[in-house]
Amino acid sequence: MKPARRPSNPLFSSGPCAKRPGWSLDALDGALLGRSHRSKPGKAKLKEVIDLTRAVLAIPGDYRIGIVPASDTGAVEMALWNLLGPRGVDMMAWESFGKEWVTDVTKQLRLSDVRTIQAPYGELPDLSQADFRRDVVFTWNGTTSGVRVPDGDWIPADREGLSICDATSAAFAMDIPWSKIDVATWSWQKVLGGEAAHGMLVLSPRAVARLEGFQPDRPLPKIFRLTSGGKLIEGIFVGDTINTPSMLCVEDAIDGLRWSLSVGGLTQLIRRSEQNLRIVSEWVAASTWAGFLGDDPATRSCTSICLRFTDPEVTALTPEAQADFAKKLAALLEKEEAAFDAGSYRDAPPGLRLWGGATVENEDMEAVLPWLDWAFATVKAETFGR
Ligand SMILES: Cc1ncc(COP(=O)(O)O)c(C=O)c1O
Numbered sequence: 523m524k525p526a527r528r529p530s531n532p533l534f535s536s537g538p539c540a541k542r543p544g545w546s547l548d549a550l551d552g553a554l555l556g557r558s559h560r561s562k563p564g565k566a567k568l569k570e571v572i573d574l575t576r577a578v579l580a581i582p583g584d585y586r587i588g589i590v591p592a593s594d595t596g597a598v599e600m601a602l603w604n605l606l607g608p609r610g611v612d613m614m615a616w617e618s619f620g621k622e623w624v625t626d627v628t629k630q631l632r633l634s635d636v637r638t639i640q641a642p643y644g645e646l647p648d649l650s651q652a653d654f655r656r657d658v659v660f661t662w663n664g665t666t667s668g669v670r671v672p673d674g675d676w677i678p679a680d681r682e683g684l685s686i687c688d689a690t691s692a693a694f695a696m697d698i699p700w701s702k703i704d705v706a707t708w709s710w711q712k713v714l715g716g717e718a719a720h721g722m723l724v725l726s727p728r729a730v731a732r733l734e735g736f737q738p739d740r741p742l743p744k745i746f747r748l749t750s751g752g753k754l755i756e757g758i759f760v761g762d763t764i765n766t767p768s769m770l771c772v773e774d775a776i777d778g779l780r781w782s783l784s785v786g787g788l789t790q791l792i793r794r795s796e797q798n799l800r801i802v803s804e805w806v807a808a809s810t811w812a813g814f815l816g817d818d819p820a821t822r823s824c825t826s827i828c829l830r831f832t833d834p835e836v837t838a839l840t841p842e843a844q845a846d847f848a849k850k851l852a853a854l855l856e857k858e859e860a861a862f863d864a865g866s867y868r869d870a871p872p873g874l875r876l877w878g879g880a881t882v883e884n885e886d887m888e889a890v891l892p893w894l895d896w897a898f899a900t901v902k903a904e905t906f907g908r
Pocket of ligand 1: 536
């Protein structure tokens with residue numbers, strides 16, 4: 523039976539993610555349009571993003587927070603290009619984005635002393651392998667596999683190297699212990715449902731010391747440059763952006779951060795997201811056809827919730843036929859306006875992926891699950907001619 527009720531908001535994309543509940547274009551009324559981002563009010567808006575970010579995430583006062591070009595990718599690559607070189611590097615990767623950073627470091631930067639510590643989709647590599655006498659690059663939450671690091675306990679407080687963390691689908695939904703992090707990056711389009719295009723770059727004092735003490739022997743385009751004459755360009759971290767940001771996106775980022783505070787701050791953002799995972803977990807426990815891509819509950823993501831097929835007839839299909847099955851499932855959910863963009867990532871094992879970040883209401887997560895059951899039964903009946 524087709525479920526009677528649709529989610530009020532059927533947007534489950536893992537990026538750009540659903541806007542916060544109640545969002546409308548009116549939220550952008552205060553945007554500083556047609557004005558320079560270098561004007562006094564323009565800079566004040568940018569500084570507000572930085573200050574609110576620090577307040578919501580409880581980022582220590584001696585950490586720098588910058589707004590940088592080119593979304594999370596820009597922020598990660600800026601960190602890799604500026605910082606890596608003086609020490610060996612351990613690259614931890616367990617899904618598509620982590621692997622992209624491995625490619626950057628081995629094929630583009632072509633650093634000589636690189637160890638790649640990998641795990642297949644659904645698993646986490648052995649974190650104890652990371653050697654913090656070296657620099658360690660990792661993704662807090664693997665958006666395409668739904669597997670996250672459980673905590674920061676595996677990162678020593680007295681590390682010699684830097685811990686460099688792509689936190690784009692973790693920030694604002696997971697607890698990030700700042701004392702264990704030297705570099706963190708994310709984009710606005712994820713957990714707070716902001717607009718794409720701009721990235722955030724957080725630097726610990728040790729990361730700043732590295733920037734000021736190490737001159738990479740490689741060209742750095744203006745868009746990547748964080749230092750001038752061997753000193754950190756402090757302006758970047760108070761709203762003097764490297765190039766021109768969209769003031770419309772800036773206004774939207776402010777709106778998302780203010781909303782975060784209005785619902786109770788980080789604790790409540792995390793609670794909303796963890797509850798979404800709990801709702802799906804209860805459903806999975808009773809499901810005859812779906813399981814989590816990640817087997818270990820301790821490392822299952824509460825934002826990018828990735829599901830695989832467990833139905834014996836479907837898992838007996840060829841990988842291509844399973845991928846086709848998954849595509850039909852996602853297309854049917856979309857056609858019914860029950861869930862948009864719920865297909866698994868193109869390089870990930872076939873299945874479904876539901877974004878459960880803080881902007882997704884728990885009731886909507888509850889409401890979408892009967893639709894998954896209905897859509898699965900419908901596609902299965904079509905596939906097997908019943
Ligand atoms: C873990 C991770 N890293 C990097 C990216 C790339 O982010 P952006 O497209 O914002 O640059 C994404 C996007 O989904 C991601 O999930």
